[in-house]
Amino acid sequence: AQTNDPIRIRIGTVVPKNSAWHDTLEYFRQEWLRTLGPGFDIRLISGGQLGDEDAMLLKVRTGQIEAVGLSSIGLSRIDRSVSCLQIPLMFDSWEELDRVRDRLAPQIERRIEVRGYKVLNWVDGGWVYAFSKQPAATPSELRKLKLFTSAGDAETERLYKGFGFNVVPLPITDALTSLQTGAIEAIPTVPLFAQIQGLYKRAPHMTDVRWTPLIGGTVIDVKVWERIPAEKRPALIDAAHKAGDKLRANIRRLDPVSIQEMQKRGLNVVTLDVAARASWQRQAEQAWPRLRGEYCPADLFDAVRALREELRGQRTAPARPTGR
Amino acid sequence: MAITQSTTIAVAGSTLDDEPGTARAFWLATENRLSVAILAAMTLLPLAELTGRTWFGRGIPGAFVVTQQLTLWIALAGAALAARSERLLALSTPLLMPERWRARVRILTSAVGAGIAASLVVASLDLVRIERAAGETAAWGIPEWLVLAILPVGFAAIGARLVWRAATDARGRGLAALGLLLPVLFASAPGLKETGVVPIAALALVIVTGLGMPIFAAIGGAALLMYWADGTPINAVPVETYRLTTSELLPAIPLFALSGYILAEGGASARLTRLLTALFGWLPGGLAIVVTGVLAFFTPLTGASGVTIVSMGGLLGPVLVQARYSERSALGLVTVAGSIGLLFFPSLPVFLYGFYTNQPFERLFIGGLLPGILLVAVVAGYAAVQGWRGGTPRTPFRAREAAAAIWLAKWDLAFPIVLLGSIAGGWASGLLEAAALSVAYAALIECLIHQKLRAARDLPRLAVECATLVGGFLIILSVALAFTNYLILADLPTRAVDWVQFHITSRAVFLLALNLLLLVAGALMDIYSATVVVVPLVAPMAAAYGIDPVHLCIIFLANMELGYLTPPMGENLFLSAYRFNRPLAEVYRSTLPYTVMIAIAVLLISFMPDLTLWLVRWYDARFPS
Numbered sequence: 032a033q034t035n036d037p038i039r040i041r042i043g044t045v046v047p048k049n050s051a052w053h054d055t056l057e058y059f060r061q062e063w064l065r066t067l068g069p070g071f072d073i074r075l076i077s078g079g080q081l082g083d084e085d086a087m088l089l090k091v092r093t094g095q096i097e098a099v100g101l102s103s104i105g106l107s108r109i110d111r112s113v114s115c116l117q118i119p120l121m122f123d124s125w126e127e128l129d130r131v132r133d134r135l136a137p138q139i140e141r142r143i144e145v146r147g148y149k150v151l152n153w154v155d156g157g158w159v160y161a162f163s164k165q166p167a168a169t170p171s172e173l174r175k176l177k178l179f180t181s182a183g184d185a186e187t188e189r190l191y192k193g194f195g196f197n198v199v200p201l202p203i204t205d206a207l208t209s210l211q212t213g214a215i216e217a218i219p220t221v222p223l224f225a226q227i228q229g230l231y232k233r234a235p236h237m238t239d240v241r242w243t244p245l246i247g248g249t250v251i252d253v254k255v256w257e258r259i260p261a262e263k264r265p266a267l268i269d270a271a272h273k274a275g276d277k278l279r280a281n282i283r284r285l286d287p288v289s290i291q292e293m294q295k296r297g298l299n300v301v302t303l304d305v306a307a308r309a310s311w312q313r314q315a316e317q318a319w320p321r322l323r324g325e326y327c328p329a330d331l332f333d334a335v336r337a338l339r340e341e342l343r344g345q346r347t348a349p350a351r352p353t354g355r
Numbered sequence: 356m357a358i359t360q361s362t363t364i365a366v367a368g369s370t371l372d373d374e375p376g377t378a379r380a381f382w383l384a385t386e387n388r389l390s391v392a393i394l395a396a397m398t399l400l401p402l403a404e405l406t407g408r409t410w411f412g413r414g415i416p417g418a419f420v421v422t423q424q425l426t427l428w429i430a431l432a433g434a435a436l437a438a439r440s441e442r443l444l445a446l447s448t449p450l451l452m453p454e455r456w457r458a459r460v461r462i463l464t465s466a467v468g469a470g471i472a473a474s475l476v477v478a479s480l481d482l483v484r485i486e487r488a489a490g491e492t493a494a495w496g497i498p499e500w501l502v503l504a505i506l507p508v509g510f511a512a513i514g515a516r517l518v519w520r521a522a523t524d525a526r527g528r529g530l531a532a533l534g535l536l537l538p539v540l541f542a543s544a545p546g547l548k549e550t551g552v553v554p555i556a557a558l559a560l561v562i563v564t565g566l567g568m569p570i571f572a573a574i575g576g577a578a579l580l581m582y583w584a585d586g587t588p589i590n591a592v593p594v595e596t597y598r599l600t601t602s603e604l605l606p607a608i609p610l611f612a613l614s615g616y617i618l619a620e621g622g623a624s625a626r627l628t629r630l631l632t633a634l635f636g637w638l639p640g641g642l643a644i645v646v647t648g649v650l651a652f653f654t655p656l657t658g659a660s661g662v663t664i665v666s667m668g669g670l671l672g673p674v675l676v677q678a679r680y681s682e683r684s685a686l687g688l689v690t691v692a693g694s695i696g697l698l699f700f701p702s703l704p705v706f707l708y709g710f711y712t713n714q715p716f717e718r719l720f721i722g723g724l725l726p727g728i729l730l731v732a733v734v735a736g737y738a739a740v741q742g743w744r745g746g747t748p749r750t751p752f753r754a755r756e757a758a759a760a761i762w763l764a765k766w767d768l769a770f771p772i773v774l775l776g777s778i779a780g781g782w783a784s785g786l787l788e789a790a791a792l793s794v795a796y797a798a799l800i801e802c803l804i805h806q807k808l809r810a811a812r813d814l815p816r817l818a819v820e821c822a823t824l825v826g827g828f829l830i831i832l833s834v835a836l837a838f839t840n841y842l843i844l845a846d847l848p849t850r851a852v853d854w855v856q857f858h859i860t861s862r863a864v865f866l867l868a869l870n871l872l873l874l875v876a877g878a879l880m881d882i883y884s885a886t887v888v889v890v891p892l893v894a895p896m897a898a899a900y901g902i903d904p905v906h907l908c909i910i911f912l913a914n915m916e917l918g919y920l921t922p923p924m925g926e927n928l929f930l931s932a933y934r935f936n937r938p939l940a941e942v943y944r945s946t947l948p949y950t951v952m953i954a955i956a957v958l959l960i961s962f963m964p965d966l967t968l969w970l971v972r973w974y975d976a977r978f979p980s
């Protein structure tokens with residue numbers, strides 16, 4: 032009915048101002064404004080002012096906002112397939128993640144589009160580590176602590192419970208307060224977030240196990256996307272991808288730097304011996320079969336695993352002449 | 356202007372007396388039972404989780420999330436109770452009007468209020484429809500739309516009540532029912548907003564609010580109007596209401612209020628009065644100190660709702676008069692002291708502030724300790740001097756009586772310790788379990804140990820009373836969340852900060868302006884509405900001027916404390932006028948000296964940040980994070 036109204040795109044996100052993620056979304060917003068020209072109103076509302084990712088998805092569904100920058104928690108609420116890129120101790124390098132993600136992205140994006148959202152880009156948040164109030168070098172030490180999970184994310188809650196963790200589901204906005212009151216004693220999160228939010232001050236021990244790379248992405252309501260003139264869409268996607276690529280590079284650079292910064296301010300990195308490291312890997316892999324199906328759709332689970340094995344095969348195999 | 360729960364404190368449940376056996380009586384009893392059941396579940400679920408975890412090695416999965424969902428239900432069920440007993444918070448202006456205007460004004464305000472409630476029904480039905488299609492699950496496999504279904508039902512009950520209570524005759528009710536056409540009008544004419552109707556509607560809203568329309572309808576109406584004018588679906592209002600269910604803190608609020616009611620209704624006030632008299636009665640004007648102390652102890656327990664004036668004023672007022680305090684000083688002291696403990700644990704406004712600004716509440720309570728003591732000292736000191744001058748008798752100190760009084764009050768004294776200890780000791784995981792524990796503890800003291808209350812008879816009655824109070828406040832909070840959310844969508848807080856920073860360069864000038872703004876806000880709004888409307892705007896400003904967030908919280912709350920007493924219409928003034936059946940003018944006169952002194956204390960608190968921050972720094976150093 033209101034074809035003359037400017038198209039308004041309000042992008043919600045929980046990422047705080049003055050963070051690498053926020054800078055990317057801001058860059059993206061500027062690029063879109065430049066591409067679209069007048070008649071478009073694009074706003075970025077950050078810092079969780081609109082609530083957690085669940086709340087923001089509700090706001091997209093009800094037409095209050097149009098787009099949202101999400102972590103894998105929110106993305107997997109739209110479609111479970113995203114969880115397949117978050118399987119604990121599946122990937123051990125950015126390269127592995129990139130290769131698997133690039134191959135599976137079209138399939139995952141189609142599944143998300145069926146649910147009413149267009150994926151604009153994929154981004155990274157860094158590696159997820161456990162930050163805890165007491166040092167936890169082994170899985171059994173971490174099991175003794177009350178562990179944060181994101182409220183409303185029943186699948187992850189079940190995943191952690193499957194590992195025997197003592198989980199407390201809370202909104203992410205309550206994480207810091209709850210660490211202070213002792214309602215939670217450990218939180219799995221990425222170094223940059225721990226640093227910006229000051230979580231490491233309340234949970235000063237970081238277990239040196241790369242749990243999983245945290246991924247995220249920006250999605251827009253398909254109905255809004257389709258109101259944008261078709262000839263402008265490729266340029267918008269291009270700008271979104273460029274922003275995503277910039278952020279990936281940035282995060283990969285900042286991830287270790289932020290650990291060093293926190294160490295200067297009192298963070299204790301709990302280093303592991305070979306046995307402890309193996310026990311994390313073994314226990315995670317024992318849980319994988321339970322993740323296949325409910326946590327991550329079975330076909331995609333198998334695809335992720337096969338792709339990873341293929342990559343590791345190439346990597347560990349003695350150098351051979353190219354071509355097979 | 357001011358807000359009061361029109362104080363037919365004759366309990367909500369007492370309307371049951373009218374005609375037993377009728378359909379109406381059955382419906383009223385059903386409403387009561389629903390609220391009692393919700394509160395019982397909100398208490399028992401966390402307790403079951405706590406005991407299960409502690410003694411049986413496993414809790415109840417989802418207990419926390421279900422309790423969170425029940426917060427929404429108690430908000431709506433309680434608000435319906437408040438509407439039924441005319442205790443939805445509203446400005447008390449009609450009392451100042453000539454008698455013959457009141458009936459007409461009441462029909463008008465009821466009509467608009469009912470229209471807004473009807474619009475909220477429409478908006479919530481839309482949300483229920485969307486969530487039903489999305490197929491989301493809340494907890495225990497219960498679909499989210501079923502949880503949300505309480506929204507249209509509750510708003511409909513409120514709207515129907517507003518129409519019914521608009522008048523006693525069919526004509527008046529019929530006129531009020533015309534307001535129900537409001538959503539139809541707005542929905543059928545989307546082109547309306549180009550006609551400049553928005554400012555007119557906003558002005559009309561201000562006027563009917565001034566004439567006594569319930570505050571929840573005022574804020575809800577403003578939010579609906581803004582979203583509508585902006586082209587955002589009005590379901591945004593119930594979407595924000597649904598956020599009541601994602602808080603870790605809010606489910607604790609009804610439970611703290613319930614335990615406060617149980618203690619206040621039971622004999623705790625008499626035991627504390629005896630104790631404080633034994634300890635401080637020998638001082639010149641000692642009784643005034645005793646009264647201030649008792650009220651300062653109970654105000655935080657009862658949600659700073661003024662309920663202390665109602666429940667304890669009747670006990671303490673006559674005691675003061677007997678002791679040769681003038682009627683006026685007794686009236687003044689009881690009125691003022693009814694909000695004096697606002698900064699002390701476990702005061703709900705402090706928790707709410709922490710929730711709203713995402714700050715750890717223990718630092719807020721620690722910061723509020725010295726300013727809180729200053730405020731109590733100012734009030735108690737002034738009253739004591741009055742008593743001393745008037746030659747009021749003193750009670751000689753007797754060690755034996757003091758010991759006996761301490762022994763009798765030991766369970767009451769242990770109450771805050773049990774609460775804090777359960778959290779600090781890590782036994783209760785968070786505030787909700789501590790709050791559930793506080794209900795069990797209060798019931799245990801009053802029903803079993805002192806046997807001042809009979810569980811089966813009194814607890815349901817107090818639960819209904821508590822639901823009415825909490826519903827009246829949560830319903831305002833929920834629409835205010837929608838209001839704040841609009842401000843955020845429109846990026847107003849950022850722009851307001853820029854504007855103020857451009858116009859005010861000095862920190863001292865900013866502090867003065869802030870106090871002035873807060874004084875006006877406190878006089879215009881109740882503390883909960885002011886928190887959600889004003890704090891999102893002033894918090895970023897204060898940060899820009901380098902004011903510590905804990906200090907800002909204390910400045911804010913101290914001003915709000917003053918706002919309970921600010922003439923012409925502070926809520927304590929009205930509660931007191933009702934309770935003691937005195938003309939308002941007399942209440943103004945009796946409280947004025949206190950108001951002036953509290954205002955001076957508030958300025959001291961504002962301009963001496965160390966008063967707040969000294970203990971906070973000590974705490975941070977003592978318990979490094």
Ligand code: NA
Pocket residue numbers: 202204205601602603
């Ligand atoms: Na929250």
Ligand code: NA
Pocket residue numbers: 357358876877878879880881882915918919925926
């Ligand atoms: Na007030």
